[in-house]
Amino acid sequence: MTMQSAQTASAVKVSRLVKHYGDMVALDYFDLDVKTGEIFGLLGPNGSGKTTAINCILALLVYDSGTIRVFGEPMTPTSYELKRRIGIVPQNVAVFNELTVVENIDYFCSLYVPKKAERAPLVEEALEFAGLQDFRKFRPGKLSGGLLRRLNIACGVAHKPDLIFFDEPTVAVDPQSRNAILEGIQRLNRNGATVIYTSHYMEEVEQICDRILIMDHGRHLALGTADELKAMIDTGERITIATLDLTDDALAATRALPCVIEATYDGRELDVRCRRGDRNLTDVLDTVKRFGANVGHLTSRPPTLNDVFLELTGKALRD
Template sequence: MASNEAVVRIRNLVKRYGELVAVDHLSLDIAPGEVFGLLGPNGSGKTTTINCILQLLSYDHGEIELFGQPMRPTSYQLKRRIGVVPQEVAVFDELTVRENVDSFCALYVRDRARRRELVDAAIDFVGLQKFEDFRPKKLSGGLLRRLNIACGIAHRPELIIMDEPTVAVDPQSRESILSGIERLNAEGTTVIYTSHYMEEVERLCSRIMIMDHGRSVASGTADELKGMIGTGEKVSVEVGEMDEATLERVRSLPHVRSAEVDAGMLRVQCASGAHNLADVLGVLAENGLSYGRVLSEPPTLNDVFLEITGRALRDEA
């Protein structure tokens, strides 16, 4: 594969379940060495897209290429170059940590000596050396997640698909997992990453696509996505009490979208603007109001996600 050739190339992918269009003419390219964030609310088509990439689902229309070659159900040489870390922990309860990692690695590597090296490296990579003789039922949730990752990466895949790898883990395990993904990427591994934790996506992903209703609704870097929406900074000012006239003056400022006082805090949601904080504080000064703590928060990826996909609850199905 040429160094500039896409690791994943999808063109006009369509997947239907009866009358439901789960993936609707989706196209994307993922370059070598990217950590590509695939985001979307429940039912947006993320999992269906991943299953089509892996050829676990047939699809109605479109083309999928991996490493410059057409991906087919029988493309076993391509599949050996892929690792999958599913959202649900998928390990064998009757096997130890080492036996689990070895079993998954054996699907790709037959040579026992080579496999032993790879298993050792995978266990060391996720920090499970002290637990390699434990069975899964004796592991905490965070250790189970790390075992799940070790099983997916032991054969040293060039492309790793990680589906919510940090769900329901403690902060220490989360940091270990995220640092591990960064190390994998630094070694040249391409990663497809799905998560509902936007701070993780913003930390890890070089490029992000937001899906909704089976389509790509936005894509780019985190900064590019933030620039697509009208949301600017959130300004919070400790004001004690504020009269209605002054509050209305704040609301009338050019870039203010909303302003409310709650428990002595003035909370202002702004559109993009260069002097939002100064403008708000200027109104307070002009009206003789003193203030305490001041906080200005730039827009987050979570703001982008909610702005683009909406704030209404989504069903799980």
């Protein structure tokens, strides 16, 4: 395989996947194409079908129709050679409380690498990778939330998988551990692993993912880099103005501006969603001041992935 074809080959290719739970459609002709070597973000509100899609890809669920190929081969429940190339870091920490840190990593690695002599250096490398060398004899109950998450990751990646699924790996961890986890994921990727990443934290997704797919109701809604996704929506700028005396007339005049998509006021802050334009801030500020409002702190920012998500799905990611 040439370098160019290796870069563009699919690590995971899902075509027209359909999955029902009784009368409910969980996946509705869902498509996914993750290229080898990328960090791919998979986003969707709760109930959008993310977990169902991942479980189908891993051959943990039977689906109604469609095709799934991993590294170019069909994925089935008995595709053991393919499964050895996959690592999973689940959202809920899945370790044994009776085993020490090093024993946990060794156990999970043994599911893929039966020979202890081959496994030993992999376990040590995973310990070092997760920054857990000083905690090797600790049981999980003695670890902080951040260290426990890092152990969860070490157990999922010790066998050096080519494809790794990370499902919400930074939930409820401190900022230092979060940064360590994100840097670790990027390091795994630089060392050759393809990563599929789900998170509720949009800033993380924007920081580490090469491409992002937004899904809802079991369907593919939008795909692209963070910048490409932001260019797909109407919102070009978000303006917030602190003011305690905005009148109804001032709010109505703001909403009537050609650049304004939506304006809301909660008695303390005016929040204005604008289309792309060079004079948005000036136009909004002039309008507010014309009606005599006193203006405090104001901000203007380009759209975020949260804005993209809200506009495409009608929901906040946490809904």
